[in-house]
Amino acid sequence: MTxxxxxxxxxxxxxxxxxxxxGISLKVEQGDxxxxxxxxxxxxxxxxxxxxxxxxxxxxxxxxxxxxxDTQVSQAKCLMGVVPQEFNFNMFEKVQDVVVQQAGYYGIxxxxxxxxxxxxxxxxxxxxxxxxxxxxLSGGMKRRLMIARALVHKPKLLILDEPTAGVDIxxxxxxxxxxxxxxxxxTTIILTTHYLEEAENLxxxxxxxxxxxxxxxxxxxxxxxxxxTETIVLNLQEPLVNLPEVEGYHLLLVNDMHxxxxxxxxxxxxxxxxxxxxxxxxVTSMRNKxxxxxxxxxxxxxxxxxxxxxxxA
Amino acid sequence: MSTYEIYIAYxxxxxxxxxxxxRIWVQTLLPPSIIMVLYFIIFGNLIGSxxxxxxxxxxxxxxxxxxxxxxxITNSYGNVVSSFYSTKYQGSLEEMLVSPMPNWVILxxxxxxxxxxxxxxxxxxxxxSLFFTQLEVYNLGIIILVVLMTSILFxxxxxxxxxxxxxxxxxxxxxxFILTPxxxxxxxxxxxxxxxxxxxxxxxxNPILYMVNAFRYGILxxxxxxxxxxxxxxSAFIIALYSxxxxxxxxxxxxxx
Numbered sequence: 001m002t003x004x005x006x007x008x009x010x011x012x013x014x015x016x017x018x019x020x021x022x023g024i025s026l027k028v029e030q031g032d033x034x035x036x037x038x039x040x041x042x043x044x045x046x047x048x049x050x051x052x053x054x055x056x057x058x059x060x061x062x063x064x065x066x067x068x069x070d071t072q073v074s075q076a077k078c079l080m081g082v083v084p085q086e087f088n089f090n091m092f093e094k095v096q097d098v099v100v101q102q103a104g105y106y107g108i109x110x111x112x113x114x115x116x117x118x119x120x121x122x123x124x125x126x127x128x129x130x131x132x133x134x135x136x137l138s139g140g141m142k143r144r145l146m147i148a149r150a151l152v153h154k155p156k157l158l159i160l161d162e163p164t165a166g167v168d169i170x171x172x173x174x175x176x177x178x179x180x181x182x183x184x185x186x187t188t189i190i191l192t193t194h195y196l197e198e199a200e201n202l203x204x205x206x207x208x209x210x211x212x213x214x215x216x217x218x219x220x221x222x223x224x225x226x227x228x229t230e231t232i233v234l235n236l237q238e239p240l241v242n243l244p245e246v247e248g249y250h251l252l253l254v255n256d257m258h259x260x261x262x263x264x265x266x267x268x269x270x271x272x273x274x275x276x277x278x279x280x281x282x283v284t285s286m287r288n289k290x291x292x293x294x295x296x297x298x299x300x301x302x303x304x305x306x307x308x309x310x311x312x313a
Numbered sequence: 314m315s316t317y318e319i320y321i322a323y324x325x326x327x328x329x330x331x332x333x334x335x336r337i338w339v340q341t342l343l344p345p346s347i348i349m350v351l352y353f354i355i356f357g358n359l360i361g362s363x364x365x366x367x368x369x370x371x372x373x374x375x376x377x378x379x380x381x382x383x384x385x386i387t388n389s390y391g392n393v394v395s396s397f398y399s400t401k402y403q404g405s406l407e408e409m410l411v412s413p414m415p416n417w418v419i420l421x422x423x424x425x426x427x428x429x430x431x432x433x434x435x436x437x438x439x440x441x442s443l444f445f446t447q448l449e450v451y452n453l454g455i456i457i458l459v460v461l462m463t464s465i466l467f468x469x470x471x472x473x474x475x476x477x478x479x480x481x482x483x484x485x486x487x488x489x490f491i492l493t494p495x496x497x498x499x500x501x502x503x504x505x506x507x508x509x510x511x512x513x514x515x516x517x518x519n520p521i522l523y524m525v526n527a528f529r530y531g532i533l534x535x536x537x538x539x540x541x542x543x544x545x546x547x548s549a550f551i552i553a554l555y556s557x558x559x560x561x562x563x564x565x566x567x568x569x570x
Contacts, residue, residue, distance in 0.1 A: 014570070052411045055570045074314055077413040088404030104325025105412035107318020149408070 002066040004030045004157050004188035005051065010060035012046050012212075020046040022212040023060065028205070030065070030156075033183045034190045035199035035220070038209035039301055044192045045085060047209065048161050052082040064157060078106065081150035085161040085192075087142050089149065091135035095126055098134055099149050106153035113152065120148040124178065140171040147178075157188045164198060176202060196297055200224075210301050231289035232269060234259040237282040244279045246272050260289065314413050322414040323422050330426025334392055334433075341392070342434060345384050349438045352380050353445040356502065368504045368535050373446045378529040379501030382463065384438045386496060386521065387488065389431035389464040393423050393471030394484045401475065406568060416562035420472065420555075427468030428461065435460055448532060455540060456531035462547045463524045467492075469554035476558075476567040500525045505537045520550055 005028040012021040020043050028034045038044045049055030051062055053069065062069040067076035089098045096117055103113030121127040124144040129137060134145060143163055150158060160179075164172045172195075180202065183189050193199055199206060199220075206223055208216040216223065239256035249272055250262040261272055276283060314322070334341040353373070361372035368375055400406045409419050442448060450456065470487075478484045499521030505513045516522050523543035530536035536543070561567065 049570065053569075054407055054410055056565050074413040074415075077411065078314075080411070082407075082411045084404075084407065086404060088407045090400070090403055090405040101325055101329055102408055102412070104328075105322050105409055105414050107314050107321045107413075109321060 002030070003027045003063070004032065004065060005190065006061075006063040006066075007047070007051070008061045008063075010047070010050060010062065011058040012043075012050060012055065013058045020212055021050075021057075021060075024209065024212070024214045026207055026214060026217065028188060028190060030188055031183070031186060032188050032205055033180075033203045034188070035203035035206045036190060036192045036209060037196070037199060037206060037297060038192075042209045043212045044209055045161055048082070048159055048190075048192065052080065052084075052159060053077065078153065079156045081153065081155035081158045083143075083146045083150045083158070083160040083163050085165065087146070089134055089142075089145065091133065093134055094131055095134050095137065095145055096121065096130040098145060099152050102149045103152045108153060116152050116154075117148070120151055124148050125174075140167045143167055144175070147175075151182070155187070157190070158182070160189065160191045162192055162194065164193065164195060172198070208297065208300055216300055229265070230263045232261045232263060233287050233289050234261060234276075234283045235285045235287075237284045240281060244275055244281070246275045314415070319415065319418055322412070323418050323425075326409075326419065326422025327425045327429070330392070330396060330423065331429050333396060334426070334430045341388070341430060342437060345388055345434045346437050346441060349380055349384055350441055352376070353442060357445055368506075368533075370533055370535070371446070374448075374533065375504075375529075376502055377442045377446055377448060378532045379499075379525045381435055381438050381442065382460075382521075382525045382528045383496050383501055385431040385435040385460055385464050386467050386524070387492065388434040389427040390467040390471040390474075390488060390492060392430040393427040393468045394474045394478070394487075396426060397423055397472055397475035398478045398481070398484050401478075401568060402481075410569065417559060420469075420558050420562060423472055424465055424468040427471060428464040431464030431467070432460065435464075450532065451534035452531045454531075455527065458544070459524060459527045459531060459547070462544070462551060463528070466520075466524075466547060466551050466554065469551065469558055472558050473554065473561065476561050495519050495521045500537060520546065523547055 005026065007024060007026040009023045009025055010021050011019070011023050013019050024043070024047065026036075026047075036044050036047065046055055050057045051064070051069070053073065062076075064076040065079050067073075067079070069076050093101070096114075099117040099120065100110070100113045103116060104110065108116070118127065118130075121130055124147060126137075126141060126144055126148065129141065134142065137145060143165075147160075147163065150160075158179075163179075164175055167175065176198065179189060179191075189202075191199065191203060203220055206216070206218065206220050207214050233254070236257050236259065240253065240259070241256065243251055243253040243259065245251075249267065251272070252260040252262075254260050259276075261269065263269060273283070356376060357373035361376070364372040366372065366375075397406075400409075439448070474484060474487045498516065499519050500516070505516050505522065508516065523538055523546045526536040526538045527540050527543035527547070530540045530543075
């Protein structure tokens with residue numbers, strides 16, 4: 001099977017001796033929407049930097065749709081589009097020129113480049129700004145400009161390094177819709193993000209990287225199933241003084257209007273409602289205390305840190 | 314990439330580079346023109362009339378080829394060093410590095426941009442010099458060849474400087490402390506025949522001497538250095554610098570982490 005991205009035993013040691021990647025291996029299937037998560041400094045951007053040829057690897061191999069980055073770099077690069085974390089276009093260039101030039105670097109004739117640029121800028125709501133200097137765009141528009149630039153050569157693999165950082169909720173959601181649409185049209189997407197809700201909503205597969213190692217690599221649903229506990233917050237209609245006991249369940253009266261219920265894996269919340277209803281307590285609404293993936297992520301990273309400390313001790 | 318695609322990628326960089334220096338012509342084309350006019354007035358007309366002849370020509374006629382060459386050198390160098398460093402500084406170099414464009418195309422694109430600015434300023438300065446003296450063309454082929462080779466050489470030099478530069482100060486150090494002294498000591502204003510033997514010998518190590526003299530030969534038909542030898546020296550420098558630039562690009566020195 002040919003993977004959209006296949007990383008094998010990738011190592012990166014920087015000149016100052018810092019080992020950013022400790023032999024990671026990763027496979028991303030064609031058509032996937034893949035999340036690469038990790039805390040700051042875990043090695044996400046270094047991994048994507050090596051894949052996009054901006055960082056020299058120390059050893060290991062990277063293949064893009066079967067093309068080896070060492071021996072078939074041109075073919076591999078033609079299939080990839082990269083949206084970096086930092087704004088990296090010429091701030092003095094016009095919006096349209098930024099995209100047209102990028103198409104030129106991929107050998108796309110100017111007429112075709114202009115046509116594709118118009119199409120992408122319209123799709124991403126930037127067409128009205130086409131003649132503005134790119135430095136005059138808002139933060140969200142700059143991010144969209146980088147997405148347009150990365151898509152102008154019609155890559156089969158799109159790599160996005162925190163594409164929605166600093167973007168307001170409305171715009172973030174419209175970017176999610178756009179990315180979902182191009183993924184449905186066949187583009188494989190790899191995403192790093194600090195918004196775990198984003199990863200949970202968009203991605204089918206996930207890898208968690210910490211301290212230069214992949215500590216989890218599985219389908220999103222399988223990962224979410226491993227969550228042992230989940231905390232649900234119940235909003236009450238009337239103030240409550242005495243919290244009834246529910247056998248086998250842990251309930252906490254946070255304040256007179258909110259109860260927190262900790263559910264272990266396999267426990268049913270209906271039993272809690274039965275007891276509360278019998279006690280005349282009315283629940284108006286409920287929500288997860290934290291995002292499920294966030295809870296899992298924190299647990300995994302914390303336990304990895306503990307393991308590493310144990311090893312170094 | 315096919316040959317045609319590589320050609321498009323190359324043209325994209327060249328178009329971007331020419332557009333850049335044309336857009337900021339007040340910074341790129343106007344200052345060298347004003348400086349050269351001042352040279353023509355002060356050294357050519359005011360002081361030159363008292364100096365008399367140099368190498369068998371009026372002093373003004375003698376220095377014009379050197380001054381044209383000086384413009385070509387400083388502008389080719391300046392264009393590449395400032396443009397490539399800005400690209401690196403802003404991060405937009407990554408646009409090229411993630412693309413399938415071969416490294417030699419990136420280098421060729423920037424060098425062509427530097428040559429274009431060198432030729433543009435050289436043409437302007439030559440036109441302005443006609444208000445002060447009469448220029449003859451002794452050998453057009455040599456003139457074109459020397460200008461092209463010189464601008465290629467100094468564009469490559471500017472590229473090396475930009476790769477190693479870590480701040481905007483770094484892109485001014487080489488032009489100020491190396492390029493300008495070498496140009497002034499490269500026979501722009503005098504014939505090395507005037508120098509004592511030791512300094513005339515030392516001047517042979519200055520590459521700019523070969524360019525100025527070869528160009529002067531193309532215009533006036535006189536040179537302190539045999540023209541064939543001068544062309545050979547310039548070619549050797551071009552090959553050495555090109556190889557070094559490619560080494561820097563291929564290893565990612567200063568541009569990849």
